[in-house]
Amino acid sequence: MPTHPTALIADDEPLLRTALAHQLQHAWPELEVVAQARHGREAIHHFEAHHPDICFLDVHMPGLSGIDAAHHIGRRAHLVFVTAYDHYAVQAFAEGVLDYLVKPVEPARLAETVARLKDRLQAAQPAANTEALLQQLATHLQRGTAAAPLRWIRAQVGQNLRLIAVDDIDYLRSDAKYTLVAWRDDAGLTGEALIGTALKDLLAQLDSAHFAQVHRSVVVNLRAISHVTRGDNETASIHLKGRHETLPVSRSYLHLFRTM
Structure with a gap:
């Protein structure tokens, strides 16, 4: 040796x-x-x-x-x-x-x-x-x-490879051939990154107790929701804690929020 x-x-x-x-x-x-x-x-x-x-x-x-x-x-x-x-x-x-x-x-x-x-x-x-x-x-x-539910997502952010804890993700949104991952860190700072994994493939690996599909192109972390506002034509909008953007809820998924 x-x-x-x-x-x-x-x-x-x-x-x-x-x-x-x-x-x-x-x-x-x-x-x-x-x-x-x-x-x-x-x-x-x-x-x-x-x-x-x-x-x-x-x-x-x-x-x-x-x-x-x-x-x-x-x-x-x-x-x-x-x-x-x-x-x-x-x-x-x-x-x-x-x-x-x-x-x-x-x-x-x-x-x-x-x-x-x-x-x-x-x-x-x-x-x-x-x-x-x-x-x-x-x-x-x-x-x-x-x-086993997915625990980490790898995403290229600039020149850095970031390991994003799934628990830190607020939502995922399908964007053409990519998926947008929106997360927040321990300090409450938010970030976004595009990854090459399809939304449907990610959804299959997420814990269904915490993540739900609310639109054909959107999956949300239920723990990140502030409130849900009903809209016209059996739709709704999700408002997130600490974020200004809203997420659409389509008619097919409105049953998730029937108790509101």
């Missing part, structure tokens, strides 16, 4: 790859990130070229996923999975010996993972026999991704 441990980072979001590399630089200065990959196929290529000690693999990547790449790598490296789906993924990881990080990666959690990896490298402990665990994880995630 080289003097300094080495690592590979695989994530389809370049800004998230860079962010994790910077976090690792602070949490583990001796660790050398020898390669970064955009998807599973590239991760496999870089692994074979550099043979890193540790691989940080995003679970969901286009083409070959992080789990697919892990099947190829096997016991030749210590694996750390990075996922945005915490509930079902963590349940799967907790049942095995696989390491995981939940996006956005918290420094305290990263420090715990780094400590475990250092111990394993120091003890020359081989990576776990992962084949059965990976199969179990893939089954958990396939079932859990469909059932």
Whole structure:
């Protein structure tokens, strides 16, 4: 093994790859990130070229996923999975010996993972026999991704990639080929961004207890509603807390506000 441990980072979001590399630089200065990959196929290529000690693999990547790449790598490296789906993924990881990080990666959690990896490298402990665990994880995630509500939305805001907590979203509106995401931060400041995911695809992943479709092009966070005003022809307008704009309610969805 080289003097300094080495690592590979695989994530389809370049800004998230860079962010994790910077976090690792602070949490583990001796660790050398020898390669970064955009998807599973590239991760496999870089692994074979550099043979890193540790691989940080995003679970969901286009083409070959992080789990697919892990099947190829096997016991030749210590694996750390990075996922945005915490509930079902963590349940799967907790049942095995696989390491995981939940996006956005918290420094305290990263420090715990780094400590475990250092111990394993120091003890020359081989990576776990992962084949059965990976199969179990893939089954958990396939079932859990469909059932677990979405928690974060990635949006490009200028030159920055912003991770928007779903709880902070006031509403979503279909805009041609894009979806407008309107949110507010902890300080109450509002923001907007366009993303490429269709509104109907987002709606299927949102918690129906908090989000409702009120128009064919609008989904609203029920917790963001101030009041609803009835209009003509069996329509209505939604007024939002701390926002000047109103949202339309079409006749098909007016039943949601019958008690007003």
